[in-house]
Amino acid sequence: MLSKKSTRLTAAAFMLTGGLALASCSSGSAADDSGESTHTFSVASFLIDETPNADMVHWFLDTVTEKSDGRITFDYFAAESLCPAGEIVQCVTDGRADMGIVPPTYTPDKFPLQNLAALPFMTDDNQAMMAAFHQLDEGNPQFTAESSNLGLHNLGYWSAGASIFGTKTEIAEPDDFDGLRVRAVGDGLLSALEAVGASPVALTAGEMYEGVERGVIDGVANNLDAPISYKLTEVLDNWTDTGYGHYITIGMWMSQSAYDSLPADLQKVVDEAEVALNDGQGISVFAETAATQCDYMLEQENVTLTRWDDDTIDEFKELTGDTAKKAWIETAGAAGVEDPAAVLEAYEAALTEFSSDPADRVAPLAECAQRFADR
Structure with a gap:
């Protein structure tokens, strides 16, 4: 497993840094010594750290940072310390955060299709569910439109865990x-x-x-x-x-504007990390912590x-x-x-x-x- 290098800001740290932390929440870009662009994105998460779901998210963020040679980094706000869970989607759409992680069922009016996960006796296989949702997102226009219409770029949907x-x-x-x-x-x-x-x-x-x-x-x-x-x-x-x-999925989105701010080579890094997240590597991290x-x-x-x-x-x-x-x-x-x-x-x-x-x-x-x- 990759080391957890993404910046994590807990609720206490957020309160201590106050306005300075809030000022860092919007996406930023700059140039490094070679003249290549660098980008820092804020991540609003409802997850408690050191849980299977949080470890999988950190694996994804760390993978993006590593594969981009540090040109993409993240300010990670755990446990609703940036936005309340019920507002995380809105935080991403209105620019208070660049990425959001929360169950779609917290805003069911926005994601009726993602609530498929609530249907009983469908599967207890975490990876099968994640791959199925990714396939829907890649190939079903109705499913994809739920997020794209909100200005969200889907990164993954996965089960919070079997009931x-x-x-x-x-x-x-x-x-x-x-x-x-x-x-x-x-x-x-x-x-x-x-x-x-x-x-x-x-x-x-x-x-x-x-x-x-x-x-x-x-x-x-x-x-x-x-x-x-x-x-x-x-x-x-x-x-x-x-x-x-x-019984419930967790969604992870990047705002489309944040994704579009990346040059083509860094979009490719994010895309490849997304594929890895959904093809089983993410759930492997989940399973390690669950054990x-x-x-x-x-x-x-x-x-x-x-x-x-x-x-x-x-x-x-x-x-x-x-x-x-x-x-x-x-x-x-x-x-x-x-x-x-x-x-x-x-x-x-x-x-x-x-x-x-x-x-x-x-x-x-x-x-x-x-x-x-x-x-």
Whole structure:
């Protein structure tokens, strides 16, 4: 893995530097000693550092800096320290930031097609999903237009991680969800939980711990970040992979104006790094960090992590039905998408294509559950 050389500005650093930091947020270009242009771009991210998603982003940024021989560098603002998560897309479009990293579902009115990731039981393969989204972005005009119409240059969409349920009591089958209050986001998860008698509760990630501690919720639906980054193993012992798969994507964009400011040779550097990010190298970095998260969970004596067997997963899937797909098609159509069913069909075909070789499967959550079963 490349060393993490991109400039990182935390919330505390941002507050300390005040107006000076804000003044550096717009893209800048200059000439180095050889007369070649140099560029520094600001990056507004919602991600907490030292997580699988953040490490993958830093790998991309470091790759661009290295391959450009330092002519492209980045000022990286982690954990919403430049823009609140719900405003990151707007920050990029209005010039407060040059790049943005945030789930498209935080602004669903702008990205109805990207919310395909919320559909249940599509895949738990991180790389298959990322490659499928990249193929849509490269070849489906409706999908590409969502970003280009906002003045955004797509760099990648990937899963935040497969859905994992943390609960106070053991969840051994779908009926065990009945009556539970579960923190969840994403239309697909909401539909699935309601189908098995649970009550979805809307809380931010930062509110999960207190929500459990105060009895507002009985459990959470999140990814492998939740037990570690939000310290939820302190209040929830039982963690379950129900086979639901992915529930949310993270998008990374550069403003089109920032991309256009680069000379052709540096645009090529960004383009090649984008291909590498999407063809499996990025997810390899993600998986490395996710494995360390599993190490942490295995060290917690109070924690269990189980994956449902295929029959139980099929039962959950049958109870959920196709309600989420129908709702997604209706929502996308209402948002002005001309033929959302055709986009869904293309997405499913791409998932099938990129999931064809089991040897290429990257599913850190399922792998972690297997490690628990083997110990």
